[in-house]
Amino acid sequence: MKSAAQYLTIGRVAQDSGVGVETVRFYEREGLIERPERPPSGYRHYEPGVVRRMRFIQHAKGLGFSLHEIAELLSLRVAPDGTCAAVQARALSKIRDIEVKMAALRKMRRALLRLSEACAGPGPASECPILEALDQESPRARH
């Protein structure tokens, strides 16, 4: 079935998304992508949009979101009616998470910059400045 077709096979989806076939099935089981049409042959017939979704998942994973969180992110879109405020609240909460992460990463980056400068300088003694980054009262923060 190499010939032109409206649908994509699972192999094609996997290839275009840069993952393995098994991963596509896995994401289906986990509810991250919809279960596609299934003709009598049993083969999955995907529409092209799923590749986008797959790529989004890969990308979000790279940002440290768990599959569970990604599912949440993806479900934000499906606000049928009414729950708009709730959807917005979840989005804002994710935004807060992201901002906290970015702030911490900035600190770590600064620490590394200082370290590399110390290196360039006459730097005698060893103290490790990266511990100081991110140093604050116990990160009792949940999760």
Place this chain on the structure above:
Amino acid sequence: MKSAAQYLTIGRVAQDSGVGVETVRFYEREGLIERPERPPSGYRHYEPGVVRRMRFIQHAKGLGFSLHEIAELLSLRVAPDGTCAAVQARALSKIRDIEVKMAALRKMRRALLRLSEACAGPGPASECPILEALDQESPRARH
């Protein structure tokens, strides 16, 4: 042994770092913290600095670094002798990693902001702006 002492027991370290005792031992096995002094009793005697290190590890984990990457971060310090250029190179490489992470987070944040604005609007949540963000050629990024 509630009385004042120079050293910390593993239980104390765990408590002060917000993790379980087993986790402290686990990090020791993994080389993330030094193996502490061991008097004949076999009990681990920690100096207070380890708590800081433990907290750093927790924090870095929250930023999406793997334990292996964290070990690398922790090993970066101005070397007493020589190897300065190597340390600096590694620091700069970590800085690059961090900047990539931050850029991705910025994108995600923008997408979420757009979503939340769309949500705030009068209409239905309409099309999904989240999928549009981060939509680009396959994130073949290593790691």
Place this chain on the structure above:
DNA sequence: CTTGACTCCGTACCCCACTACAGGGTTCAT
């Protein structure tokens, strides 16, 4: 010197996110 909290080590188990079979069925170019 007992008692309860703490520690030791080793092994086993857990969740997550895949990844790899095994043993079949389907498609399609030749």
Place this chain on the structure above:
DNA sequence: ATGAACCCTGTAGTGGGGTACGGAGTCAAG
């Protein structure tokens, strides 16, 4: 109509990062 290349289901195994025993030794307050 055959064979390579694909797909199916189901189960099992992997690696990362812990978490939970079990059975025994240690510490210090009463």
